[in-house]
Every structure is written in C-alpha cells, then in structure tokens.
Amino acid sequence: xxxxxxxxxxxxxxxxxxxxxxxxxxxxxxxxxxxxxxxxxxxxxxxxxxxxxxxxxxxxxxxxxxxxxxxxxxxxxxxxxxxxxxxxxxxxxxxxxxxxxxxxxxxxxxxxx
Amino acid sequence: xxxxxxxxxxxxxxxxxxxxxxxxxxxxxxxxxxxxxxxxxxxxxxxxxxxxxxxxxxxxxxxxxxxxxxxxxxxxxxxxxxxxxxxxxxxxxxxxxxxxxxxxxxxxxxxxxx
Numbered sequence: 178x179x180x181x182x183x184x185x186x187x188x189x190x191x192x193x194x195x196x197x198x199x200x201x202x203x204x205x206x207x208x209x210x211x212x213x214x215x216x217x218x219x220x221x222x223x224x225x226x227x228x229x230x231x232x233x234x235x236x237x238x239x240x241x242x243x244x245x246x247x248x249x250x251x252x253x254x255x256x257x258x259x260x261x262x263x264x265x266x267x268x269x270x271x272x273x274x275x276x277x278x279x280x281x282x283x284x285x286x287x288x289x290x
Numbered sequence: 291x292x293x294x295x296x297x298x299x300x301x302x303x304x305x306x307x308x309x310x311x312x313x314x315x316x317x318x319x320x321x322x323x324x325x326x327x328x329x330x331x332x333x334x335x336x337x338x339x340x341x342x343x344x345x346x347x348x349x350x351x352x353x354x355x356x357x358x359x360x361x362x363x364x365x366x367x368x369x370x371x372x373x374x375x376x377x378x379x380x381x382x383x384x385x386x387x388x389x390x391x392x393x394x395x396x397x398x399x400x401x402x403x404x
Binding site: 181213219220221222223226266268277278279280281282283 | 294323325330331332333334335338346348380382392393394395396397398
C-alpha cells in the first residue's frame with residue numbers, strides 16, 4: 178500500500194544552519210505531496226504542497242521539489258530560526274474519491290540559539 | 291473566519307467507557323475527516339464524510355464510528371475504550387471529497403484513557 182518514509186529525528190540545529198529533512202514515498206498513480214508542521218500543543222498546519230512531478234512548493238523560506246524519478250519530496254530551508262522548532266510531517270494524497278492523507282512518522286526539529 | 295473547531299480540548303475516560311468527540315468545519319466546507327495521532331507518530335486516517343455520507347474508512351475496529359450532520363459538523367464515537375485509544379484526535383475539513391482541495395486541521399482533542 179501507499180506509504181511515506183521520513184528521516185528519523187530528533188534533529189538539532191543551530192540558528193541560521195541549513196535544514197534538510199528527507200522524505201520518500203511509495204504510491205500508485207500520481208499523488209499530491211505535502212509538508213505539514215505541528216508546533217508544540219497545536220494541530221497540523223499545511224506548510225507547502227506540490228501536485229505534480231517537478232513542481233516546487235515553497236512557503237516561509239521552506240522549499241520542496243516533487244521528484245517522481247526518485248519518489249522523493251525533501252524539505253529544505255537555507256537558514257533556520259528558533260521559531261522553526263516543531264515536528265514536520267511529510268504526507269501524500271492520491272486524490273481518490275475521498276480525502277485520505279497518508280502521513281509519515283514525523284521529524285522533530287529543535288533549533289538552538 | 292473561524293477555522294476548524296473541536297471539542298472538548300482534553301478528555302479523560304476510563305477503560306470500557308464511551309466517548310464522543312465533536313468537530314465543526316470551516317464554513318462552506320462539506321467534507322470532514324478524522325485522524326488519530328498517537329504520541330510520537332504521524333496521524334492515521336479513521337473516517338472521511340462528505341455530504342453526510344461515509345466516503346472512506348481507515349483500518350480501525352468497529353468500536354469507532356462517526357456521523358455528519360446537515361450543518362456538516364461531525365461526531366466521532368468510540369465505544370469500549372482501551373488504553374491504546376489514548377491519542378490526539380484530529381478533525382480536518384475541506385471543500386470537497388477529492389484530493390484537489392486542501393484540508394484544514396483543527397487543534398485536536400487529547401483523549402486519555404486510564
């Protein structure tokens with residue numbers, strides 16, 4: 178079945194460091210891909226998305242490119258801030274007749290001053 | 291505009307009891323989905339409702355049930371609670387039932403079963 182794999186955390190970075198969180202997926206067809214962020218004690222927020230191969234999603238300095246040849250959707254940010262500390266979830270949606278989003282296990286990021 | 295709202299925020303129940311969780315979608319959204327998020331894991335899909343009909347069901351036992359009302363709000367019911375049902379229950383709404391439309395998540399209901 179469809180699945181999402183993410184790099185294991187926790188990840189600890191110093192402020193202004195470069196961030197990469199790896200994400201690969203297994204799915205039939207052409208899913209849409211997402212990154213969600215969950216701040217402590219809060220629900221999920223959509224960070225960015227890409228709906229077809231080679232699309233680049235971007236938001237708040239974060240970027241991810243939909244790579245169908247490698248079935249990947251790695252999240253990157255050039256300079257992280259303390260306020261980026263959160264759990265990041267990679268997810269896919271096959272866009273079938275119902276809204277079923279499949280999430281990865283999440284990667285916890287801590288940014289220290 | 292108000293986002294997705296869920297009630298209650300926190301809930302403590304005893305094994306064997308029943309619980310009802312509530313969700314109000316964003317105004318105009320007709321699709322509601324429920325997810326279970328166990329601590330340290332990603333959310334797992336439970337149900338999706340669109341126009342008051344069940345459109346999808348995840349791999350959860352029959353103790354879990356849900357319904358959607360004419361105003362598109364939704365309830366998730368869990369019977370015969372087990373310790374393993376302790377989790378954050380998330381509700382998400384979207385305009386339609388297809389993957390074209392973005393899902394908006396509520397803050398969740400934290401259920402603790404003792």
